[in-house]
Amino acid sequence: MTEKKTPLLDELEKGKWPSFVTEIKRAAVKSEAAGELLQVLERSYEERRGHWKHGGIVGVRGYGGGVIGRYVDEPETYPNVAEFHTIRINQPSGFFYNTKTLRTICDLWEKHGSGLTNMHGSTGDIVLLGCKTEHIQPIFDDYSEAGFDLGGSGSCLRTTNCCVGPGRCEYACYDTLEACYNITNEFMDELHRPMWPYKSKIKFSGCANDCTGSIARSDISVIGTWRDSLRIDQDAVKEYAAKKFDIQGRVCDKCPTSCLKFNNETQELTVIAEDCTRCMHCINMMPKAIQAGKEKGATILIGGKSTIVQSAFMSSVVVPFMKMEVEDDFEEFKDLVRRIWEWWDENGKTRERIGETIFRLGMGKFLRETEIPTVPQQVFRPRANPYVFWQQDDLDKSGTALDGSKL
Amino acid sequence: MTEKKTPLLDELEKGKWPSFVTEIKRAAVKSEAAGELLQVLERSYEERRGHWKHGGIVGVRGYGGGVIGRYVDEPETYPNVAEFHTIRINQPSGFFYNTKTLRTICDLWEKHGSGLTNMHGSTGDIVLLGCKTEHIQPIFDDYSEAGFDLGGSGSCLRTTNCCVGPGRCEYACYDTLEACYNITNEFMDELHRPMWPYKSKIKFSGCANDCTGSIARSDISVIGTWRDSLRIDQDAVKEYAAKKFDIQGRVCDKCPTSCLKFNNETQELTVIAEDCTRCMHCINMMPKAIQAGKEKGATILIGGKSTIVQSAFMSSVVVPFMKMEVEDDFEEFKDLVRRIWEWWDENGKTRERIGETIFRLGMGKFLRETEIPTVPQQVFRPRANPYVFWQQDDLDKSGTALDGSKL
């Protein structure tokens, strides 16, 4: 390990928040690459610039992604991080671990890499940060042997992700953990072998709190919901009231559709079920008293992504309600996403996320061609212009013009 | 006059609403053209199609617009409406008339044209509907002699328009009648001689009720407002309350910023002036009790237009507050619109309204180049993307790259 000083980075070992510098130093005890990373980073802090290059394609046999090549810009100065690639390992649903599994991850990474990780990458993967090209295949072989698989990179289905779901949340309207696991296994080819115009993400959130940021961050957003009325436990309501919780102010007044009425005299809370948009606010405020309905499923939205290229998009509703049942193997959902991807694959331009393709070609065309029924839930409001591209085959072409020509 | 039957149109002489068919028939008593119009129209009702063509340029000496050429598609069948042009006469501010003026309009039109008019066209003009090409110049000469001038058509400043203003409305925050008259006279050349990428409209509304539809319908929208607090007459408030007018429900609860508080005990209404957005709702509801503030002027917005080509645009704020004083001859406003038009004239494409030009080139560029100060009132909210086109001259280019080259 190098003995060079890192006075700027050392400043970041002070303070209460856990220090990534301390972590790099811990790794540097065993890894020369981690030690050299510290030097490169100190230099970035001095110069206020990065020192990494994207570079040649790296990967493992049989896969088209899962590894991100990374190279330092002065390999002669920093030979140990001349190659410093990232491996993405597909995390278990809900980021649940037993310590045996975690120790296996650590042991294998100590054997092959820098000893530095991200727990986790923003998309969800376990990120192994920094290894040489020659180690990539052995790393994969070892992890594979231990029961792990690679995550996605490139123009593929990226590693899917889900919220904690029924594992530890009373809000979950479908089994996000199983959906994520089952559906990821269904689309192994799409995940490991990039073949699309660009990347595509799926995130599974058990309710409209959307703890995975699915609507904001994924091309296909699966948000748990229910179709009947939310359920209210009046005894529990009275307990909240007895504890001076301001039900009127903090719950009813903040309800976006004013569908909740609190009767101060009877201390009862009632809901106009048909007006409820299942936004979760009241349940968040009074989890002991209010529950989701019984007829549960999910709303499917499409098109979310961050800023590059054509601005950030939010996903928008395509299927207001779909059953998400383990029993039928999520068939309806799988069938839907296959149609969606097929359409995008045929119509999308390179580096165009599906939300951008739909925006370019029209939501109507997308819905027609993927055979998704049109419903008013898909829009906040209808079009303001009259520029309907009429399906000419639907019109009455039997007439003739005054000059006798066929219209 | 032709004696041909018009059974379909005759149906539209029934019912309570005043009938345009009756009006055409009245004109047809004196005008063969009006009689033939009835025949053309009956045929349209039979065939469910129009029979008019746009055609050759028509006009008067010294002007580039004000007359719209119109021709029937079968001139042999309908010789009296073979030419059936429209003359636009610039209306007086606020559509106020004395009967002498109106009779002059009628007499001259009886002499030269079909005897049919629109009182008024959507933009504001007195529309004289239907004359032959050879009559256009004499019509103009006679109307000019009588004190009238043509309105706008083509890529010019279109005829300006205003609400009833201080003539008959307690809401008016500036003199819309005088502003419209004065400013129209200032820009006679822009109005009569089309020279821009496309048309440009100005509408003057005395308050945010915007009775001229200025924000929706004009490129430059002038909306009366005030800068201080609205004024409340507590005695009048008590009178409303005494008459069981629901002040809390119909006024306070509907206030978009919740800035009005009604004290049921004291029967007093108070306002948080700084929170008021001067939307006019409370004043509309309680005109006897609530008045605009004393420091009056106008908000200037830009870019409104209807659907063709790039969708309908609403005007958006460029100057939150501007004094609109008769005393200083509206100089600040005139100076502003000159800068705006000059910028548009330089940057706009053919058939591009200014709202579209600003959208294409960027509001920032527009504001910088017209030297309009940037303020947060111009937007509902700031940008969501980080794609600022930095003014490179403002940056520190003193550094050098690591390779020694100038940055």
Next chain:
Amino acid sequence: MAKLDQGPPNYKEMLPPIIKENYGTWRYHEIPRSGVLKHVSESGAALYSVRVATPRLVSIDFIRDVCTLADDYCDGFLRWTTRNNIEFLVSDEAKVNPLIDTLTAKGLCVGGTGAAISNIIHTQGWVHCHTPATDASGVVKAVMDDLYEYFDSMKLPAKLKMGLACCLNMCGSTHCSDIGIVGVHRTPPRIDHEKIRKGTEIPTLVASCPTGAIRPDPKNKSVIVNEDKCMYCGNCYTMSPAMEIYDPKNDGIAILIGGKVSNARSAPSFSRMVIPFLPNNPPRWPEVTDAIRDILELWIANAQRGERLGEWIERIGWERFFSLSGLPFSDMLIDDYIFARETFRTSAGFKF
């Protein structure tokens, strides 16, 4: 010799004495009855405006009749409104009822104030426009005959402003009306190559198309229309009579609702399409009058007091409007033009 650039007549010459005397000092107004506005000034003077419908398309004899009435009751002063109503400006309260009696006797329609339908701003239609997809005046007459009870009363939840545009260009203020009636073509223009070769300037014609659907066909000395790009606006027919766009079997009317121009309570808003097509069925357009009445009655039955049509729908949600109205929702109602994205529902919160 005509004077150039003398500008419009000076409005000051058009103002009755009561307005000159109380100019800018009006204090408040009230609506003593349907069709009458009473404005009171700081001086205590009261001006009564009696509002009367016109069909907009009027003969000079109509105007002369109106002048006679104005001379008799208003010292010769009156005005028009932006919505094509006449307002008789009565400064003598004693003359208000006699004027109304006379107007009624002559069959003129007094109303259009407050929580009422005012008058339908409209375009020329088959009377005088070159690209109409429907008539204007006839549809307005049919609709207003049907809804007359809401013109001469004030029993609606709030004011209702309507507009009609006879083609997709949406002239007038249909794009921001409570109810907009819009003539729509639905088929591409038919090219008369003979006519084009005779007298059309092809580059101008090509440039006239908003969506770039027209391109030159040099071999044929004419043009070609890419029908997938055409959205049937008829601009090309303005440039050349060889591009006929009318189509009796397929032209008709779309209904857009919920817009407004006022800033009161909320920002001005666009009307939204709820019915993509109704047939042209002159002279009375029963499909159109029925559809509008249904929407109106649904609003009357469900809105809160003071809630304009669009405010009501925004409160309950457009998805709820469609379920309440029973109007079919189809992909034709989903925007696919330039600013479509902001209409997509980017939220899991909606009503079933």
Next chain:
Amino acid sequence: MAKLDQGPPNYKEMLPPIIKENYGTWRYHEIPRSGVLKHVSESGAALYSVRVATPRLVSIDFIRDVCTLADDYCDGFLRWTTRNNIEFLVSDEAKVNPLIDTLTAKGLCVGGTGAAISNIIHTQGWVHCHTPATDASGVVKAVMDDLYEYFDSMKLPAKLKMGLACCLNMCGSTHCSDIGIVGVHRTPPRIDHEKIRKGTEIPTLVASCPTGAIRPDPKNKSVIVNEDKCMYCGNCYTMSPAMEIYDPKNDGIAILIGGKVSNARSAPSFSRMVIPFLPNNPPRWPEVTDAIRDILELWIANAQRGERLGEWIERIGWERFFSLSGLPFSDMLIDDYIFARETFRTSAGFKF
């Protein structure tokens, strides 16, 4: 030989017994103290989750330390959150406080629940990214050290979620965060023509530019950048090391605020730029930490209980936020990209 396509480890093997037994039957939860969630199932079983911050970038020894704690207090079960916190899953209530004591003794940070700052989702920055305009981990460390009091307490008006992206591409969830910290380049790439001629595939490079600012320069066997079109995203550097985009004097940080991902009360919303540029001032970025603290304290002083940062600003209006905060408003904050139009204030209703 490695198995292909075996998929992720089965989550079922990772669940502690209490979760297996109460899977899908959780009834409610509460937050007994900062950093601890208590979930109660229909059976009455209670699971305590003790939340602990991590710097995301951790060594394997850190993970091993954590495993030791999980073995001691949680029967070897734990999980991570999407915001890079660890949650120790304690099924024995008696072990909660001892665990917290041990964690505290080891200097680990317990908190991030309820009306608190959770942890900052962030990217790689100078540690591992090829186009960073700032560091990620260092800025996060500086900000969280400064705001630590809001991590280990629950005294904010509502939860506050932050994100950091080290360049304009806005990876992570900065585009929908209460506070987004975004690294920004501000100058166009510098072309090393020599390097391009040596090994860059020019068509790929040209195609990589989102705004079409790069075109081939065949005479020079290189490319030309139209600097007016460049918005400094650095995509071209991904394609070719000859397009250096970093610029120490002009790279820095922009602050965007008011976004959220939840559908509760209102639709998910984007963060909005309020500070276009702050300098990179490592190792502690004082300008950034000060700016964020100022915004936070303004929110704390003015928001209603339960009101997230963006909800507060939308209620008072962005123009009021700027006057309250004293932050300068400039044309750089006005959108001029693809969806700019929806941000323009199309209303005369605003606060001065």
